[in-house]
Amino acid sequence: MIDLVSSDLVSIRNSLQNKEFTAIELLNEYIDRIAKSSKLNLFNTTNFENALKAAQESDQKIIRGEARSLEGIPIGVKDLFCTAGIKTTASSKILENFVPAYESTITQKLKDQGMILLGKLSNDEFAMGSSNETSSFGPAVSPWKGDSSDKELVPGGSSGGSSGAVAASLCPLATATDTGGSIRQPAAFTGTVGLKPTYGRCSRWGIVAFASSLDQAGPITKTIADSAMALKYMAGYDEKDSTSADIDVEDYEQAVGQSIKGMTVGVPKEYEELDLEDDIKKNWQDAINWYKLEGAEIVSVSLPHSKYALPAYYIIAPAEASSNLARYDGVKYGTRMTGDNLDDLYKNTRGLGFGPEVKRRILIGTYVLSAGYYDAYYLKAQKVRRLIHSDFVEAFKKVDVIITPTTPTTAFGIGENLSDPLKMYSNDILTVPVNLAGLPAISIPSGLDSQGLPMGIQLIANHFNEGKLFQFGTVVEKSRSSITNQSEWWLE
Amino acid sequence: MNDINTTSEVRHTIEGQNGEWEIIIGLEIHAQVTSESKLFSGSSASFGGAPMSHVSLVDAAMPGMLPVINKHCVRQAVKTGLGLNAKINSYSVFDRKNYFYPDLPQGYQISQFKYPIIGEGEVKVSLKDGEDIIVRIERLHLEQDAGKSFHDIDPENSYIDLNRSGVALMEIVTMPDLRSAEEAKSFVTKLRTILRYLETCDGNMEEGSLRADINVSVRRPGDNLGTRCEIKNVNSIRFIGMAIEYEARRQVNEIENGREIIQETRLFDVSTGETRSMRSKEEAHDYRYFPDPDLLPLNLEDDFIKEIINELPELPDHKKERLVRTYGLNSYDADILVSDKNYAEYFESVANGRDPKISVNWITGELFSALNKLNLDIHDSPVSSEQLGELIDLISDGTLSGRLAKDVFEIMLETKKNPKVIVEEKNLSQITDESSIEKIVDKIMESNIDKVAEAREKPKLIGWFVGQVMKESQGKANPATVNNLVKKKIGI
Numbered sequence: 008m009i010d011l012v013s014s015d016l017v018s019i020r021n022s023l024q025n026k027e028f029t030a031i032e033l034l035n036e037y038i039d040r041i042a043k044s045s046k047l048n049l050f051n052t053t054n055f056e057n058a059l060k061a062a063q064e065s066d067q068k069i070i071r072g073e074a075r076s077l078e079g080i081p082i083g084v085k086d087l088f089c090t091a092g093i094k095t096t097a098s099s100k101i102l103e104n105f106v107p108a109y110e111s112t113i114t115q116k117l118k119d120q121g122m123i124l125l126g127k128l129s130n131d132e133f134a135m136g137s138s139n140e141t142s143s144f145g146p147a148v149s150p151w152k153g154d155s156s157d158k159e160l161v162p163g164g165s166s167g168g169s170s171g172a173v174a175a176s177l178c179p180l181a182t183a184t185d186t187g188g189s190i191r192q193p194a195a196f197t198g199t200v201g202l203k204p205t206y207g208r209c210s211r212w213g214i215v216a217f218a219s220s221l222d223q224a225g226p227i228t229k230t231i232a233d234s235a236m237a238l239k240y241m242a243g244y245d246e247k248d249s250t251s252a253d254i255d256v257e258d259y260e261q262a263v264g265q266s267i268k269g270m271t272v273g274v275p276k277e278y279e280e281l282d283l284e285d286d287i288k289k290n291w292q293d294a295i296n297w298y299k300l301e302g303a304e305i306v307s308v309s310l311p312h313s314k315y316a317l318p319a320y321y322i323i324a325p326a327e328a329s330s331n332l333a334r335y336d337g338v339k340y341g342t343r344m345t346g347d348n349l350d351d352l353y354k355n356t357r358g359l360g361f362g363p364e365v366k367r368r369i370l371i372g373t374y375v376l377s378a379g380y381y382d383a384y385y386l387k388a389q390k391v392r393r394l395i396h397s398d399f400v401e402a403f404k405k406v407d408v409i410i411t412p413t414t415p416t417t418a419f420g421i422g423e424n425l426s427d428p429l430k431m432y433s434n435d436i437l438t439v440p441v442n443l444a445g446l447p448a449i450s451i452p453s454g455l456d457s458q459g460l461p462m463g464i465q466l467i468a469n470h471f472n473e474g475k476l477f478q479f480g481t482v483v484e485k486s487r488s489s490i491t492n493q494s495e496w497w498l499e
Numbered sequence: 500m501n502d503i504n505t506t507s508e509v510r511h512t513i514e515g516q517n518g519e520w521e522i523i524i525g526l527e528i529h530a531q532v533t534s535e536s537k538l539f540s541g542s543s544a545s546f547g548g549a550p551m552s553h554v555s556l557v558d559a560a561m562p563g564m565l566p567v568i569n570k571h572c573v574r575q576a577v578k579t580g581l582g583l584n585a586k587i588n589s590y591s592v593f594d595r596k597n598y599f600y601p602d603l604p605q606g607y608q609i610s611q612f613k614y615p616i617i618g619e620g621e622v623k624v625s626l627k628d629g630e631d632i633i634v635r636i637e638r639l640h641l642e643q644d645a646g647k648s649f650h651d652i653d654p655e656n657s658y659i660d661l662n663r664s665g666v667a668l669m670e671i672v673t674m675p676d677l678r679s680a681e682e683a684k685s686f687v688t689k690l691r692t693i694l695r696y697l698e699t700c701d702g703n704m705e706e707g708s709l710r711a712d713i714n715v716s717v718r719r720p721g722d723n724l725g726t727r728c729e730i731k732n733v734n735s736i737r738f739i740g741m742a743i744e745y746e747a748r749r750q751v752n753e754i755e756n757g758r759e760i761i762q763e764t765r766l767f768d769v770s771t772g773e774t775r776s777m778r779s780k781e782e783a784h785d786y787r788y789f790p791d792p793d794l795l796p797l798n799l800e801d802d803f804i805k806e807i808i809n810e811l812p813e814l815p816d817h818k819k820e821r822l823v824r825t826y827g828l829n830s831y832d833a834d835i836l837v838s839d840k841n842y843a844e845y846f847e848s849v850a851n852g853r854d855p856k857i858s859v860n861w862i863t864g865e866l867f868s869a870l871n872k873l874n875l876d877i878h879d880s881p882v883s884s885e886q887l888g889e890l891i892d893l894i895s896d897g898t899l900s901g902r903l904a905k906d907v908f909e910i911m912l913e914t915k916k917n918p919k920v921i922v923e924e925k926n927l928s929q930i931t932d933e934s935s936i937e938k939i940v941d942k943i944m945e946s947n948i949d950k951v952a953e954a955r956e957k958p959k960l961i962g963w964f965v966g967q968v969m970k971e972s973q974g975k976a977n978p979a980t981v982n983n984l985v986k987k988k989i990g991i
Contacts, residue, residue, distance in 0.1 A: 088563075089561075089562060089563045095562070097562070102562065105562070107561065107562065107563075108556075109556055109561070111563060211563075211565060212563065212564075212565050213563040213564075214563045215562045215563050216562075216563060216793075218792070219791075219792035219793050220792035246567065247565060247567060248565050248567075249565065249566065249567050249568065249793060249794050249795055250792075250793065250794075250795060326789060327789075327792050329597075329787075330595050330597050330606065330607050330787070330789070332606075333597060333599065333605065333606020333607055334560040334562070334604060334605050334606050336599060336601075336606060338601045338604070338659070339559055339560065339604055340559075340561070349601065353599060373787065376597070376787035376788075376789055377785055377787060378785045378787075381787075381789070385789060
């Protein structure tokens with residue numbers, strides 16, 4: 008019996024390489040646990056048969072001394088990454104039965120290191136949402152519950168399947184994507200570590216696009232060391248993605264735990280005005296103090312245009328999405344609903360294939376790009392985006408990292424915000440500016456609130472300074488109180 | 500747009516019921532870039548091939564696929580810009596033009612809207628009457644072609660072939676500087692010649708490599724511009740002329756009968772020679788152009804442009820000027836020779852060390868009519884330039900008379916043999932030796948004593964004697980010598 012709950016990516020890699028257990032043994036443990044966790048509805052598709060074959064091969068490689076860096080480690084993949092021969096749905100009806108013939112660059116890189124795909128993880132439909140409730144296949148459920156509460160909570164979104172699966176110890180690493188907070192917010196809600204790398208650090212090739220200028224893949228893991236290790240194998244230039252950066256990948260693992268003495272942490276003064284839950288405000292203050300204790304200098308920075316980030320984001324992201332999703336028309340692949348003529352085919356297919364949130368964003372995006380509205384909305388939002396970017400550029404002249412909470416609240420109940428899109432969108436207020444500026448940021452579990460729910464601290468660094476996130480992140484990880492999820496209420 | 504030409508002198512008018520009308524024409528030419536592969540994918544861009552045989556994942560707009568610019572196509576566009584004496588924009592941007600159609604798999608066409616790769620330029624066009632006009636180019640931009648729909652294969656279904664989907668096109672837009680069908684035809688002919696010189700577009704209109712959208716309006720000479728109609732996708736130079744003539748006449752009739760011209764898109768129907776309405780301005784698409792977030796702006800380095808400048812071939816205008824200067828050709832002959840760079844090349848090979856006038860006459864006379872009859876390109880000419888040169892040498896050194904040379908040329912066409920070989924084999928060389936010719940003359944005169952006497956009265960009969968002598972010599976006697984001898988013997 009392997010203790011999956013107390014295992015993490017690094018410990019599993021070491022155990023496999025030290026032959027403490029075999030890849031097959033490990034895989035079977037995960038398969039058992041996943042099978043007992045169906046209440047959480049985290050997996051869209053499982054891949055157990057292929058995984059067993061792969062695990063056998065991994066074991067042989069380990070025996071022969073040919074193990075690759077991540078040999079035999081099971082992984083969960085957000086259902087936005089195309090996986091050859093395995094259904095890739097984006098949690099949408101319109102791709103319900105879509106099986107790609109190709110493998111995304113990121114998942115291929117992880118496979119090449121010996122990782123084994125357990126299955127495809129739920130997400131908000133086309134990554135549009137902050138609660139994982141917009142999936143066409145039903146909401147994903149957080150493994151967390153408040154103290155003495157039976158309310159089912161959201162695992163955050165859009166990468167709720169990924170955060171939930173790591174938090175529930177159904178995989179030690181899950182890939183995810185972040186367009187406006189979709190890695191960091193779910194990580195904060197579930198007590199996991201979520202990293203959004205610099206835009207261009209990880210290839211977007213083979214990932215179902217939401218908003219191309221904002222989308223970025225990253226890992227959700229249990230620890231910072233795990234995150235650093237995962238990024239090392241996910242990052243890198245890809246000539247198939249024109250926006251990917253031809254910049255060397257650092258040795259991120261080496262940055263973990265390095266001293267931050269004498270370095271600087273920025274606190275954006277405008278964020279203090281935001282409507283944050285008291286526990287979260289206090290937790291933020293605690294975290295700042297942890298940095299002081301470690302010998303860092305705390306500096307106030309100004310990000311005056313961040314207050315326009317949310318409206319700018321909810322123009323730019325839907326605009327790009329409205330165009331990116333035009334390809335799902337029932338003509339070439341995916342769900343097709345026939346009609347008497349071409350227009351009917353389009354209307355029926357897209358009417359049935361897309362859920363309400365996706366439709367809402369396509370409508371917003373189409374509207375803001377329309378003749379007569381383009382300048383007032385899209386162009387203005389792009390100007391705001393440049394100003395937000397320059398705010399950060401200025402701030403990073405003074406500081407190594409910027410510290411904020413990841414979310415204004417802890418996890419909310421399933422169904423609580425679904426009917427109020429503006430309230431739902433306001434969840435992204437702390438994460439969205441980072442995407443607009445293309446910066447790397449990490450959410451680190453930083454304690455539990457008064458209901459016993461995880462909170463997250465967000466660290467933001469300058470472009471391609473992911474190493475600093477791991478370096479600084481260690482402080483939160485070692486200073487916080489325990490965030491162990493005691494109850495395993497969902498296990499059957 | 501303040502154009503000199505639209506307000507300057509009236510070059511051409513058509514007659515209405517009550518006065519003259521001027522036609523104003525602007526063209527948008529879609530020229531397929533000569534390239535092995537498509538604009539944003541590695542698939543083959545060649546014409547033909549089984550349906551769907553040149554389609555990559557990118558061309559089919561599979562989820563998560565990303566465009567990567569084909570540098571060769573960029574080079575071709577810059578080369579074309581240089582050939583059109585146009586401004587090369589070192590900064591340009593790819594935009595998405597959004598609309599739904601089954602043969603447009605992405606749901607948008609990647610094009611260039613606000614920042615095209617090539618800016619203003621101009622083309623000199625020689626008209627049939629010998630006059631030159633300048634046609635200004637507004638811009639040239641790169642864009643993707645769509646696939647092809649077939650609505651006539653099956654009564655129920657339409658079929659789509661994506662072989663063309665993503666093929667690189669250059670859209671070349673002129674200012675409204677053309678004033679007649681003839682001018683438009685001459686412009687397109689000249690443009691095609693330039694493109695072929697540059698080898699940036701093969702100009703094969705029947706394969707769809709060059710298509711024109713034609714903007715036509717009419718006005719009273721000196722008036723402001725009238726409302727224009729756009730005739731889409733005309734694919735032959737002859738049809739361009741027919742479409743303009745029909746459309747201008749239609750507009751004049753409309754206006755003269757008290758109706759207004761409605762701005763609309765029209766189609767040219769090849770079978771009737773008429774244009775008919777396709778969609779009005781109100782029904783026009785809102786393309787919602789915005790910069791493609793999957794592609795970075797295109798920044799051209801000075802060195803890249805310089806490299807292309809150095810590779811530029813001699814262009815038709817320069818070649819014409821040089822042919823006139825070097826070989827003393829007249830403008831008419833020079834125009835014919837430069838209209839295809841292979842003609843000029845052939846000519847220069849023949850004229851090397853030979854009389855240019857004799858050379859050009861042979862090429863534009865005997866050779867062209869033979870090629871025309873055989874329906875062959877000069878490339879595939881059965882008579883090489885070296886062979887034609889040799890033939891001209893045989894004329895110059897007196898071996899062959901002009902008449903004999905034509906006979907030899909006929910044999911060359913059939914046998915592809917060198918003229919010297921033919922002359923030897925058939926013993927065709929001209930008899931220039933006076934005593935040999937005299938013998939024949941004497942022989943003819945002896946057997947036609949009566950005619951000799953008659954000829955003294957009617958000198959016209961000299962021709963008859965010459966003819967008899969030539970016949971007797973099997974055409975080999977030097978006609979001038981024969982003529983002289985006959986006259987001398989008869990005593991004229």
